[in-house]
Amino acid sequence: MIYDFLLKLTGSEIAAGFIQSLLPLFVFILPFALIAVLLERKVSAHMQDRLGPMRVGYHGIFQTVADILKLMQKEDIVTDNSDKALFNIAPVLVFTGSYAAFAAIPFSGAFIGSNIDLGLFFIVAVSGLVVAGILMAGWASNNKYTLLGAMRSAAQVISYEIPTILVIITIVMITGTLNLYTLSELQTGHFWNWMIFGGPSTGLIKVAFIPFMIIGFVIIYISTLAEVNRTPFDIPEAESELVSGYHTEYSGMKFAMFFLAEYANMFAVSAIVAAVFFGGYQSPFGYLGNSLGISWFIPIEQFFWFTFKGIFFVLVQMWLRWTLPRLRVDQLMALCWKYLIPIAFVNLLIVGLITVF
Amino acid sequence: MPVKTEEMILNMGPQHPSTHGVLRLELLLEGEIIKGVKPHIGYLHRCFEKHAEAMTYPQVIPYVDRLDYLSSMYNEFGYVTAVEKLLGIEVPQRVEYIRVIMGELQRIASHLVAIGTYGADLGAFTPFLFAFRDREKILSLFEITCGARLLYNYIWIGGLSHDLHPDFVRLAREFIPYFRPKIKEMNDLLSYNKIFVERTANVGILPPETAINFGVSGPNLRGSGLKWDLRRNDPYSVYDKFDFNIPVGEGRMGTVGDCWDRYFVRILEMEESLKIIEQALDQLPEGDVTSAIPKRVKPPIGQVYARVENPRGELGYFIISDGSVNPFRVKVRAPSFISLSVMDELCRGHMIADVIAILGSIDIVLGEIDR
Numbered sequence: 189m190i191y192d193f194l195l196k197l198t199g200s201e202i203a204a205g206f207i208q209s210l211l212p213l214f215v216f217i218l219p220f221a222l223i224a225v226l227l228e229r230k231v232s233a234h235m236q237d238r239l240g241p242m243r244v245g246y247h248g249i250f251q252t253v254a255d256i257l258k259l260m261q262k263e264d265i266v267t268d269n270s271d272k273a274l275f276n277i278a279p280v281l282v283f284t285g286s287y288a289a290f291a292a293i294p295f296s297g298a299f300i301g302s303n304i305d306l307g308l309f310f311i312v313a314v315s316g317l318v319v320a321g322i323l324m325a326g327w328a329s330n331n332k333y334t335l336l337g338a339m340r341s342a343a344q345v346i347s348y349e350i351p352t353i354l355v356i357i358t359i360v361m362i363t364g365t366l367n368l369y370t371l372s373e374l375q376t377g378h379f380w381n382w383m384i385f386g387g388p389s390t391g392l393i394k395v396a397f398i399p400f401m402i403i404g405f406v407i408i409y410i411s412t413l414a415e416v417n418r419t420p421f422d423i424p425e426a427e428s429e430l431v432s433g434y435h436t437e438y439s440g441m442k443f444a445m446f447f448l449a450e451y452a453n454m455f456a457v458s459a460i461v462a463a464v465f466f467g468g469y470q471s472p473f474g475y476l477g478n479s480l481g482i483s484w485f486i487p488i489e490q491f492f493w494f495t496f497k498g499i500f501f502v503l504v505q506m507w508l509r510w511t512l513p514r515l516r517v518d519q520l521m522a523l524c525w526k527y528l529i530p531i532a533f534v535n536l537l538i539v540g541l542i543t544v545f
Numbered sequence: 546m547p548v549k550t551e552e553m554i555l556n557m558g559p560q561h562p563s564t565h566g567v568l569r570l571e572l573l574l575e576g577e578i579i580k581g582v583k584p585h586i587g588y589l590h591r592c593f594e595k596h597a598e599a600m601t602y603p604q605v606i607p608y609v610d611r612l613d614y615l616s617s618m619y620n621e622f623g624y625v626t627a628v629e630k631l632l633g634i635e636v637p638q639r640v641e642y643i644r645v646i647m648g649e650l651q652r653i654a655s656h657l658v659a660i661g662t663y664g665a666d667l668g669a670f671t672p673f674l675f676a677f678r679d680r681e682k683i684l685s686l687f688e689i690t691c692g693a694r695l696l697y698n699y700i701w702i703g704g705l706s707h708d709l710h711p712d713f714v715r716l717a718r719e720f721i722p723y724f725r726p727k728i729k730e731m732n733d734l735l736s737y738n739k740i741f742v743e744r745t746a747n748v749g750i751l752p753p754e755t756a757i758n759f760g761v762s763g764p765n766l767r768g769s770g771l772k773w774d775l776r777r778n779d780p781y782s783v784y785d786k787f788d789f790n791i792p793v794g795e796g797r798m799g800t801v802g803d804c805w806d807r808y809f810v811r812i813l814e815m816e817e818s819l820k821i822i823e824q825a826l827d828q829l830p831e832g833d834v835t836s837a838i839p840k841r842v843k844p845p846i847g848q849v850y851a852r853v854e855n856p857r858g859e860l861g862y863f864i865i866s867d868g869s870v871n872p873f874r875v876k877v878r879a880p881s882f883i884s885l886s887v888m889d890e891l892c893r894g895h896m897i898a899d900v901i902a903i904l905g906s907i908d909i910v911l912g913e914i915d916r
Contacts, residue, residue, distance in 0.1 A: 232670070232671075235671055236670070236671050236674035236675065237674060237675070237678050238674065332553065332555050333555075336577070336897070420668065420740055422668065510670060510671050511669070511671060511734070512668070512669060512738070512740055513664065513667040513668045513669035513735070513738060513740045513741045513744060514667060514668025514669075514740070514744075515740055515743065515744070516743070516744055516896060516898045516899070517577065517896065517898060518896065519743055519744075
């Protein structure tokens with residue numbers, strides 16, 4: 189484990205914990221955001237017969253770096269009538285919420301921020317902070333558009349947490365653990381041990397699980413899309429209606445915080461979907477390190493597979509975003525309360541029955 | 546204790562991403578429900594009608610281009626039709642055919658913008674760029690014809706500024722088979738998309754009676770199920786020589802006259818325009834396009850009203866001549882202006898998000914409204 193290594197290196201538990209808590213940010217989220225922003229622009233461009241950024245570096249690979257430099261130089265505007273304190277706290281809170289989720293996500297067998305037993309529960313709970321941040325931002329900006337955006341966002345995020353949790357409960361019923369690390373370890377071996385293919389159970393039960401697991405996956409994927417406010421659920425920041433929703437009044441680095449939080453969130457939810465249904469960091473075909481007999485290579489492979497799966501789901505999010513129009517706010521609520529929640533409930537019941545027998 | 550509620554006034558625009566220019570809508574809200582819409586216009590007012598009085602007749606043409614900048618060709622077409630009626634001159638057949646070809650190409654280009662921006666308004670950004678990709682092809686055709694891509698000054702009183710480029714007919718013929726599959730692509734990507742239908746069907750229903758009472762024309766009127774097209778009902782130029790259908794809204798996804806119908810009428814009209822262009826290219830006669838251009842335009846005392854079916858509806862020009870080289874009065878009947886006036890009627894009881902859907906579906910151009 190990385191923590192033990194850091195403990196040996198620094199000789200102090202506090203220093204080791206501190207470094208470890210910052211690792212995902214600097215090793216993972218920042219580089220990921222850099223790549224994902226560029227990726228989004230390139231993916232959208234190629235879907236739309238464009239080239240996208242081409243000027244900064246080869247095929248525009250340094251575009252995001254240039255953008256960040258631009259954002260840092262921008263004036264930090266705080267409007268006169270805004271509630272200054274809330275206005276300044278909001279972006280921090282939003283980012284904290286999405287960053288804290290990374291604490292319980294196992295990047296590989298050797299690296300998990302904090303191996304807490306209530307991992308999944310923790311993630312769901314701490315994501316709630318984002319809502320508070322969004323509401324604060326919308327209220328503090330003292331602008332009708334931001335307020336509408338914030339209200340919509342709060343309603344949306346809270347509603348869509350319910351189907352997510354229902355699906356998570358389904359998984360917990362089968363595996364009996366909320367710990368993401370244990371959950372990933374349960375799905376070890378080949379890809380047919382992933383939860384989407386019935387998990388570690390065997391025989392007829394495993395086959396019986398598969399259709400319900402697929403339903404669960406679809407529900408959780410749709411709900412997480414809504415939770416991170418991506419198209420077709422990007423209603424809080426619907427640019428054609430609300431300019432850009434709750435962060436309309438933000439500029440410079442505070443805007444960048446929202447932006448970073450959005451991309452961090454995109455990966456976080458993809459990672460949760462991957463961890464719950466697609467084996468987390470487990471390789472689908474077994475490890476090269478095992479067959480070559482190099483044990484230290486396995487965590488690196490696991491890290492690769494985890495990133496691969498996460499980015500795959502992020503790419504699907506991008507693909508959806510650039511294909512679909514946006515739902516209306518009442519339709520969005522109807523989708524959640526009239527379809528997703530009942531289906532998730534029935535799914536939960538059936539899986540429960542199968543588990544009992 | 547009852548909770549005191551009050552209505553909120555939300556200003557949408559003039560700087561708003563989807564007011565299609567510089568329109569300001571004053572929305573009276575109760576929560577997210579619209580109680581009333583008051584459009585405020587005039588941010589793009591350029592005194593066109595007053596300017597025209599100080600100009601000679603041919604000098605007005607470049608100004609006409611700038612009215613509805615997405616259908617400049619058709620604005621010129623309408624203006625010269627009016628002036629020619631006033632002068633009583635016959636133009637050569639070739640000129641009429643070229644005008645029709647240009648007009649219909651312009652109609653497709655304009656509808657592409659309408660459809661594309663409508664998609665973008667509803668959150669689908671990709672169809673927008675697909676539409677602009679195809680519009681580029683049409684603009685290139687205009688460019689080889691007259692050198693300009695947006696404001697052409699191509700159709701002159703009594704003729705055209707240039708004859709067609711030698712390659713034009715070939716390129717236009719190539720465009721038709723290129724574009725037909727793109728309409729299907731647009732349908733697959735946007736028109737029949739479940740979310741898109743959810744957003745537009747049964748939203749902003751415009752009953753035919755209301756449409757007639759307000760004087761709405763063009764695709765908005767046809768979307769309400771009325772078969773009224775000046776190309777067929779009051780034929781001008783050579784439109785009586787072509788075989789084409791007039792698509793009307795049928796309420797396929799919801800109620801007749803909803804946003805989806807208005808949108809889909811435009812899709813179908815592009816198909817019909819292609820048919821007209823195809824026939825016009827086949828029948829295109831030879832001849833001189835500048836022979837009938839008068840040296841000096843000095844109409845007799847009198848007045849005239851001429852109307853054409855531009856991509857947005859009935860574009861009418863009312864011109865009064867006092868016998869001098871300058872028009873005494875040029876009044877434009879702008880279809881967008883009239884379409885905008887039904888906004889309040891359409892939006893009541895809907896949500897904020899629907900205002901965008903409705904505004905996009907009536908396809909206004911502020912240049913024409915404010916003039």
